[in-house]
Amino acid sequence: MNTNGHENVIxxxxxxxxxxxxxxxxxxxxxxxxxxxxxxxxGTNGAGKTSTVEVLEGLAAPAAGRVRILGHDPYTERAxxxxxxxxxxxxxxxxxxxxxxxxxxxxAGCTSGARPTKEALELVGLGKRTxxxxxxxxxxxxxxxxxxxxxxxxxxxxxxxxxxxxLDAEGRQAxxxxxRELRDEGTTVLLTTHYLEEAENLAGRLAILHEGRIAATGTxxxxxATQPSRIGFELPEGYFLGDLPPLAELGVIDHEMVGRTVxxxxxxxxxxxxxxxxxxxxxxVELRGLDVRSASxxxxxxxxxxxxxxxxxxLDASVxxxxxxxxxxxxxxxxRGAVK
Ligand SMILES: Nc1ncnc2c1ncn2[C@@H]1O[C@H](COP(=O)(O)OP(=O)(O)OP(=O)(O)O)[C@@H](O)[C@H]1O
Numbered sequence: 500m501n502t503n504g505h506e507n508v509i510x511x512x513x514x515x516x517x518x519x520x521x522x523x524x525x526x527x528x529x530x531x532x533x534x535x536x537x538x539x540x541x542g543t544n545g546a547g548k549t550s551t552v553e554v555l556e557g558l559a560a561p562a563a564g565r566v567r568i569l570g571h572d573p574y575t576e577r578a579x580x581x582x583x584x585x586x587x588x589x590x591x592x593x594x595x596x597x598x599x600x601x602x603x604x605x606x607a608g609c610t611s612g613a614r615p616t617k618e619a620l621e622l623v624g625l626g627k628r629t630x631x632x633x634x635x636x637x638x639x640x641x642x643x644x645x646x647x648x649x650x651x652x653x654x655x656x657x658x659x660x661x662x663x664x665x666l667d668a669e670g671r672q673a674x675x676x677x678x679r680e681l682r683d684e685g686t687t688v689l690l691t692t693h694y695l696e697e698a699e700n701l702a703g704r705l706a707i708l709h710e711g712r713i714a715a716t717g718t719x720x721x722x723x724a725t726q727p728s729r730i731g732f733e734l735p736e737g738y739f740l741g742d743l744p745p746l747a748e749l750g751v752i753d754h755e756m757v758g759r760t761v762x763x764x765x766x767x768x769x770x771x772x773x774x775x776x777x778x779x780x781x782x783x784v785e786l787r788g789l790d791v792r793s794a795s796x797x798x799x800x801x802x803x804x805x806x807x808x809x810x811x812x813x814l815d816a817s818v819x820x821x822x823x824x825x826x827x828x829x830x831x832x833x834x835r836g837a838v839k
Pocket of ligand 1: 518519522524542543544545546547548549550551
């Protein structure tokens, strides 16, 4: 049971995974997912997402720690767990000479309580492709066939490893819609993705993995709230940073000025924005290009990954859309200061 009194369908405690040769890809992670929740695992390439999910799916044993899926050990009690879960691997391997219809019928033959194959294919938008050989499907269509196979057994728990990679925008939206419907029907979903927008749209909670450890976890709003908000504007000609109200008093934690563009970071967005606007009003100046924004999940992700690697925070990430760190690394004419 979790703290809300709901049954934990996925329970992971101090999980470690070590590959032959001794490389520790997962270094002690703990999280749980309640029934009907959609939990996203995010992380940079090689962070350990697939290594984690494979253990949860019962495909590999943990080196240490405890994993329970629906109350069972997915590795040693595979027979109890497998019929109740659906797995969409990152790379599904289908016999390429079979047609879509033959593939799903073959799968249905091995699945207890399978949905009608026509229904599963229609759910993923492949209803009209039954006669097509798998080798003739596009990459996105293959991903959708993978999803149809994962859904076939009406799973209580669905593992989706990068389900929308290779899908066009329309296919991605359709998959999101389907995943939302499944979640609303009570399916518990564990999703790994590189699309932060996908996690922001679908996940009730998420964890950001970095080098085998959880660097941040919570609801998307909680994770983004850990990152400072940003304000950017053009300082009018004839004005200098020193003409602004004392930035520390506005709750600004650091700032930089590149040309006439001022960028600030703050954990007190309303106070900082109000202070600046009151100053501008009193001084009768216009703050051109004023841009006030909370961190997005993407910014939070990039910043958390940077911090976890020991790199300094980037000031200019959201104001002009540059990749965080680029200006900090190369901005020779940038004046930058931490606000004491
Ligand atoms: N079979 C293996 N043997 C040795 N090391 C491996 C093996 N599989 C993965 N690794 C290593 O484990 C680490 C985690 O890999 P994993 O595939 O879990 O990351 P990921 O977060 O899923 O990455 P991606 O986003 O690129 O899919 C990486 O450093 C990877 O090189």
